[in-house]
Amino acid sequence: MKEMSKIVKNITKLVYGFIIIFGFYVIVHGHLTPGGGFQGGAVVASAFALLLISYGQLEAKKLLKVDIFSLLESCGLTAFIVIAFLGLGTTFFYNFLANSGGWFGNAVTPGINPGDMNTAGVLPLMNMAVGLEVFAGLGIIVLLMAEGAEYTNKEGEHRNDR
């Protein structure tokens, strides 16, 4: 995948940090606003895809590594399952932190309220775990497919510089 023109590269440099920040905002505020782990992870991965398309594969691979993404993805799924197992004192997937008064444990008044970050028990932690898994996984898909396109471009030389 070749790099695109100078205008596209400069606009990408200007914008992709904001896209990543917006994605993490959607992940972290999943228990208050529309969105959550899956949606925010997809937004962060779209920033990676923009970087890959505008800068080309060789330049973007200095920043995005498949091995680190693979590690992050496994960590996300493992954290999700571990958080689910932590409530095993009552049942699997028990929300043991909600309304406990401690970490993420403030009680919420029913009805319309301005919203408090420190509520909802294990839901923010699970949102973060799922968001980590989704953005790392979609980043892996984008990176590997870009490498595959590069490989099929140079079919005659049989070159695959992964």
Add this chain to the structure above:
Amino acid sequence: MKKIVFGIAFILFFSFMLVSAINMRPFGEPTFSEMDDYFIKNAQSEVGANNVVTSIVFDYRGFDTLGEATVLFTTISGIIALFRRVNK
């Protein structure tokens, strides 16, 4: 023999569909809403999240989300295996 078996199965299936179509409630009446009313009334005080959809997805139906995350993990494992390095 095969035709008889398929015919019996078809008749059973069709009669089942017919009975359920007759027992359907009339057009315009709302369907059962006890579950929705429970979620709307109690989700905020039980789970403590303002976003009721997230409280259903991650708390009341957590197994569903676990399955989704596992499906995503399996998909990405398959893609890594598909785009692996073939020749050195």
